[in-house]
Amino acid sequence: MATIKDVAKVAGVSVSTVSRVINNSASVVPVKREAVQAAMEQLNYQPNSLARALVSNRSDCIGLLVGEIESPFFGQLMAGVHRVVMAAGKHVIVTAGYHQLEQERDGIRFMQERRCDALVIHSKALPDEELIRLLEGDKPVFLLNRQIPGWEDCCIHLDNEYGAYLATRHLISRGHRNIAHISTSIAIEDGESRLSGYANALQEAGIEFDEQKVIKAYPDEEGGGYAMSELMARNLDLTAVFAYNDAMAAGAMTMLQDAGRLVPEELSVVGFDDVILARILKPHLTTIRYPINEMGALAAQRVLHALDERYKANEQALRFTPRLIERQSVLSIRRQTLKSSGQG
Amino acid sequence: MATIKDVAKVAGVSVSTVSRVINNSASVVPVKREAVQAAMEQLNYQPNSLARALVSNRSDCIGLLVGEIESPFFGQLMAGVHRVVMAAGKHVIVTAGYHQLEQERDGIRFMQERRCDALVIHSKALPDEELIRLLEGDKPVFLLNRQIPGWEDCCIHLDNEYGAYLATRHLISRGHRNIAHISTSIAIEDGESRLSGYANALQEAGIEFDEQKVIKAYPDEEGGGYAMSELMARNLDLTAVFAYNDAMAAGAMTMLQDAGRLVPEELSVVGFDDVILARILKPHLTTIRYPINEMGALAAQRVLHALDERYKANEQALRFTPRLIERQSVLSIRRQTLKSSGQG
DNA sequence: AACTCATTTGAAAACGGTTTCAATGGGTAA
DNA sequence: TTACCCATTGAAACCGTTTTCAAATGAGTT
DSSP, X not given: OOOHHHHHHHHTSOHHHHHHHHHTOSOOOHHHHHHHHHHHHHHTOOOOHHHHHHHHSOOOEXXXXXXXXSSHHHHHHXXXXXXXXXXXXXXXXXXXXXXXXXXXXXXXXXXHHTTOSEEEEOOSSSOHHHHHHHHHSSSOEEEESOOOTTOGGGEEXXXXXXXXXXXXXXXXXXXXXXXXXXXXXXXXXXXXXXXXXXXXXXXXXXXXXXXXXXXXXXXXXXXXXXXXXXXHXXXXXXXXXXXXXXXXXXXXXXXXXXXXXXXXXXXXXXXXXXXXXXXXXXXXXXXXXXXXXXXXXXXXXXXXXXXXXXXXXXXXXXXXXXXXXXXXXXXXXXXXXXXXXXXX | OOOHHHHHHHHTSOHHHHHHXXXXXXXXXXXXXXXXXXXXXXXXXXXXXXXXXXXXXXXOEEEEEESOSSSHHHHHHHXXXXXXXXXXXXXXXXXXXXXXXXXXXXXXXXXXXXXXXXXXXXXXXXXXXXXXHHXXXXXXXXEESOOOTTOGGGEEEEOHHHHHHHHHHHHHHTTOOOEEEEEESSOOHHHHHHHHHHHHHHHHTTOOOOGGGEEEEOSSHHHHHHHHHHHHHTOOOOOEEEESSHHHHHHHHHHHHHTXXXXXXXXXXXXXXXXXXXXXXXXXXXXXXXXXXXXXXXXXXXXXXXXOTTSOOOOOOSXXXXXXXXXXXXXXXXXXXXXXXXXO
16 A cells, blocks of 8 residues: 555655645645646555544544444434534544443543544443543543533433423323323433423322332333233223333334224323334324434534534534424323223 | 553553553563553553554454445444454444445545455445455455455345345235336346346246336335335236335335225235334335345454454355245235135 | 845654564573 | 573664654845
């Protein structure tokens, strides 16, 4: 592979001159500039970015740690970051932590060793202290979906509590009073926030919170199905369910349908996240939109700005507000007739 | 950020010794080894992989070019490659070409500039010659879903024709004789292959190929819906449809259902790819499994082996055979009650 | 002709590692 | 005792760039 020296030799100039042509960093007399360009062309020269980064201390790379590579949710996150970073002429290096402490740590170490100029991190496993150590470092870092006390300026997150409140309030406004919540069994802040939002909405409407109506399961389709069957077995006369996420809602819906129950005629369902699944399910799932794509894009803009003032700052707030997406999985019911007809 | 010199100074040894400890490349007397380790710990030393790669000419990075970051299909591909490469203690650098010539070229250039040790490439836009130039280079390269004459040893692909044949034959074996094919409007090898497979199966069963029953559209849900409505307008007495991919099948199914038609009672549908969508759709979609995850994993194993004989070769064939996944979207019909000799 | 000053250029010093090579010193065999 | 070998070590060269610095050139002024 050709090096800058080869180019210099062929063009009959010094390496300094070649470097100047490459980076357009100082004036070079036209005849030499052209000779250099011709030589680069001829040798199919590609600058070694490692050497360049080594000396200039800039790699033009933004590191991104996600939970998983293959999930639609993180797919959107990656795409959001990617889009912004590419537009700035820089590149993204992605690592995945698979929700494991050790792997998340590994991913971050990898990005640091590669000397990424800045980091965007979605971590649920790493403890606050470790992230703070990162934030205190000399490179820009933004955290997604974490709230670290004292470091709010670097944390981009969604108001989960409000989202759950919205979902539950929507069900209440449609006449439902007997609403279950399928929560996550993973000890994660989101889970608690969404549970609170659910509880708040109930309280606001004067509906008693009933522990029986909250059930935790692993936050995927299977978990949702399991939770739903468990709820059905409890004979609670439910008319609606609010699930921790779309996958659980999907599992719950499938379970209901397989048991011969109609959604939403017999039971209304609301999810959370608004991943592609929600638009495919029959009936289409009413859910809470999680703008993870935009959040990733914002994170990218913020780190780029921190890196170089020339990238315009995005003044958008770091706290995102979720939005209700109404589709087909919620039915309006009249309260009074509920028990008699059950048909809404 | 601490450098190897800082560590050497703190430990009271030379940089060579520190390097030896880091790489375990030569024996170091225990007392010094421990001093070095203590110093690294104390300074929170992280080797600069750029410098290391520069001199050793190995970056421990595998470059991966995909079509899109956020699609489930490529998500699986990335995950397959990622898994294998991580297990080998190396890392993946992902770029996306978004099916655009220029962006694909850019992505490859980026990976070359970063001096990736090897490349795994899924490209549909780059011309053969350009890929051949890559293959001729000194680094291992594997191509996914391309067949370049003379370079079959580096091409991992799926037998699309056989997959389409399987899908069509399945419909025929279930008694269908009036089968449409929704094809892709994008000029892509896959499209032609799948069309041939469809035609072959028909011919084998003595069913006449009818151009009227083939329609092309953009290969997404919307295109599938459009194609289906077009087919319905033609009044062809269809009993089954084989779609280019799951997304088009989904679009077609939705279109049918919205028009009050029952799937599979009135029309059977078969897709292609077996992405997550197929398992979510109601009815669950019968489709052809595209083992892109395994194909990515194989590509990764092959490049790792090419890089270093120590990684065991995966002797799996480079041509993958698709498989029929039976779900709920195909109904068995009795052909003509009179002629029928049984349940095909 | 002598001087200033701006432009263009190349030599050389980084950047942070790995690796080669020669030096050192202790142990062992003769 | 001497010679030899092996393990351990540090100095220095190198990887492919960028960047600093000083030199060379030449035009414009006096």
